Amino acid sequence: MKVYPLSFWWLMEERCGGSFVNVQAILCHPSIFFCRTAFALTKSCAHLNTILRLWLCDLAINCKFILLYFVKFLAKYLGSFMMSGQPHFVFGYAHSICLGGHYHLTNQMQRTLQGLIHSFILHKFLTNTSHPTRILLRRLILFYHMGLIENEIPESGMPYTSIPHRPIGLFLIGITQTLLHLICQVSIVLKV
Amino acid sequence: MDLLSTCVLVILGNVLDFRTYRAPTQEEYAKADKTQQILIDHEINTIPVTERFAICYARGVALHLINWIRCCSVITGPGGDIVADLPSRFFVQVAQTLIKYKEGANASQLDLQANCTLGMLTKQINNVVGVDPHISSLWLERHLLPSDSLALANQGEYSIQWRPDVQRKWSSLPHGGFQFLRTLH
Numbered sequence: 001m002k003v004y005p006l007s008f009w010w011l012m013e014e015r016c017g018g019s020f021v022n023v024q025a026i027l028c029h030p031s032i033f034f035c036r037t038a039f040a041l042t043k044s045c046a047h048l049n050t051i052l053r054l055w056l057c058d059l060a061i062n063c064k065f066i067l068l069y070f071v072k073f074l075a076k077y078l079g080s081f082m083m084s085g086q087p088h089f090v091f092g093y094a095h096s097i098c099l100g101g102h103y104h105l106t107n108q109m110q111r112t113l114q115g116l117i118h119s120f121i122l123h124k125f126l127t128n129t130s131h132p133t134r135i136l137l138r139r140l141i142l143f144y145h146m147g148l149i150e151n152e153i154p155e156s157g158m159p160y161t162s163i164p165h166r167p168i169g170l171f172l173i174g175i176t177q178t179l180l181h182l183i184c185q186v187s188i189v190l191k192v
Numbered sequence: 193m194d195l196l197s198t199c200v201l202v203i204l205g206n207v208l209d210f211r212t213y214r215a216p217t218q219e220e221y222a223k224a225d226k227t228q229q230i231l232i233d234h235e236i237n238t239i240p241v242t243e244r245f246a247i248c249y250a251r252g253v254a255l256h257l258i259n260w261i262r263c264c265s266v267i268t269g270p271g272g273d274i275v276a277d278l279p280s281r282f283f284v285q286v287a288q289t290l291i292k293y294k295e296g297a298n299a300s301q302l303d304l305q306a307n308c309t310l311g312m313l314t315k316q317i318n319n320v321v322g323v324d325p326h327i328s329s330l331w332l333e334r335h336l337l338p339s340d341s342l343a344l345a346n347q348g349e350y351s352i353q354w355r356p357d358v359q360r361k362w363s364s365l366p367h368g369g370f371q372f373l374r375t376l377h
Contacts, residue, residue: 106194108194109193109197109198110193110194110197110343113197113201113342117208117289117293117342120208120290121294121297122297122302123210134205134209135246137198138202138247141199141202141253141257144198145257148195148257148260149256149260
């Protein structure tokens with residue numbers, strides 16, 4: 001169980017593709033928000049100046065998007081997911097116990113790469129904590145190897161749908177229709 | 193590109209790990225003293241030996257996958273020309289963008305408080321590009337590739353054609369060694 005202050009500062013997961021958090025118990029009022037900017041949805045994370053120049057320096061300009069993209073937790077009924085490389089912050093005015101976690105998506109790995117490099121370089125300026133999920137990436141690559149080269153993943157099983165496809169013929173690079181959820185859950189207490 | 197990106201992430205596994213830049217006795221965010229600096233210079237860091245083996249093994253698997261992509265596919269660029277060795281080009285572009293990004297972060301005078309300096313990062317990247325002959329030869333010509341983006345230009349216009357005959361040869365190779373090595377992971 002970890003205790004984190006509810007943050008008004010931006011976060012981007014340092015070692016993970018994406019994150020989610022779900023309110024388990026409200027200590028006062030059901031008022032936790034997961035907020036995100038419209039920024040990463042509208043501009044490419046690939047450019048190295050994405051955050052350094054455009055995002056941080058133009059924060060005031062982006063602030064008007066924040067209100068548009070408030071994602072409110074509906075207490076116990078809905079969780080909220082943040083995509084990889086999505087700048088966000090957690091906001092609230094009451095103590096809450098939450099269940100959160102991190103995941104990698106097969107079809108979001110390029111975005112994950114970009115997000116990890118941003119958070120590696122900007123580190124504490126961009127993220128609040130680091131999570132031990134490197135092992136997940138190593139397991140992913142072993143899984144892909146088993147599926148793509150060794151043919152050890154049976155086509156009839158669910159895991160097969162998480163292997164990047166290798167269709168015979170022509171297709172656009174970047175099209176991978178499947179998802180792989182590798183979730184490590186953490187319990188957290190969010191304190192105002 | 194998602195598969196390639198996963199491979200790049202795994203190959204850069206210890207480069208993108210802050211523990212690489214810290215000596216075993218060094219506190220996080222503390223500056224290394226003389227003894228600690230000697231340890232770091234000799235690659236003695238806070239990553240446990242067993243994990244370093246796991247990183248090495250996973251890096252080998254990622255390079256094997258990259259070789260498989262090189263051999264089993266024909267990739268066509270936006271202009272319709274065949275792109276030779278796209279995986280190496282992508283890796284070199286990401287690696288040199290990483291160095292340029294670090295330079296930019298240093299120049300911005302943000303108080304990042306990380307143990308990783310530009311010199312240490314460059315050293316680690318120079319180490320890792322040497323693990324594959326295709327990548328290391330392209331690294332010498334890196335000035336010809338973009339260094340301001342973590343994605344290919346006009347990425348949506350690339351196309352890939354798989355060569356099933358070559359894929360079958362790869363699939364028929366024995367992989368018993370992998371089963372043994374996986375037990376180490």
